[in-house]
Amino acid sequence: MSTSPTNAQVERYSTTAISLHWIVAALIICAFTLGWIMTDLEVSPLKLKMFNWHKWVGITILLLVIVRLLWRLTHRPPLMLPMPVWQRIAANTLHGILYVLLLLQPLSGWVYSNAAGYPVVYLGLIPLPTLVAKNKQVADVLMERHELLGWFLLVVATLHILAGLKHHFVDGDATLKRMWFKS
């Protein structure tokens, strides 16, 4: 652990990138928890509310991920820390998949909601465009896809977390630190 570079030596992500990363991470946990609970609930006002919250959180994630991508395209992220090539490739691949899933998962939910006959009204205030017409068969397929993507996201995010923890605790490098706020 003593070989780990100090905060000052490590090029960290910008505060904007760090904030966006952790806000999105927290929202993903919210979306998952809501999705998990609401689908098991009996029909009730709370169930409907939770469905709406789930959708609002999902749309927020979609928006923030777009912001993150724009930020990343216009601000160079810090160079990767020295690590074996396979790890570098694995990390880049995993990050790429995460971005794609974080765009696809809210979109699939939005489209599913539309197919089920429910337009999405963001925060109960802003009606979003209806992307597909109401269709029971399409809705059933999209619901399955949304769930499947959710599982996939859960697996990829878990790998992402485990890799971060491994770098921090096993390798003792600054991979995790540079994505955390300056202390």
Add this chain to the structure above:
Amino acid sequence: MITFKLHRLLFLLLVPVVVIAAAGDIDPSKSTLTATFKQEGVSVENPFKKFSGHIAYDAANVAASTAMIEVETASFDMGGEEYNAEVRKKAWFDSTAFPKAIFKSTSIKADGASKFTASGTLTIKGKSIDTSVPVSVQSTARGTAFDGSIVISRAGFGIGDPAWNDVLDDKVTVHFHFINVK
């Protein structure tokens, strides 16, 4: 007791008339009847799958026209059985006790060439409320089409548990598109 039996007899006599599709009967296979409710700003439209009725429309003498619509409350399809079952419950339509919602015209007034206002009684869940519905009439290749909508207050008919009121608007819009059998 006698009047009661007479009612029964009349009812039995009427049954064959209702069963045989005649000119003026609405054709359920070509017609649609939906209810649009709003939950937390989200408008959701769902159909009633079973309804019947008779619109005796006389273009030459609109005031002589009559309309009667019967809707099976249990046929409201929200796209999922758990929701359909909820809506059939006592707090909502109470479909077991009140299987049908009925509109019966008392007077029809022409509003120009292809429009009229049907005034009548709307009975849902055993409560009857006088209502007026503007209707537009159109002659189509499939038959005479009657289009319109009416806004209903759930509270007025006692539809829905008050626990739902902060999620679900009181006002529900019923859209109809009836086509008469030719």
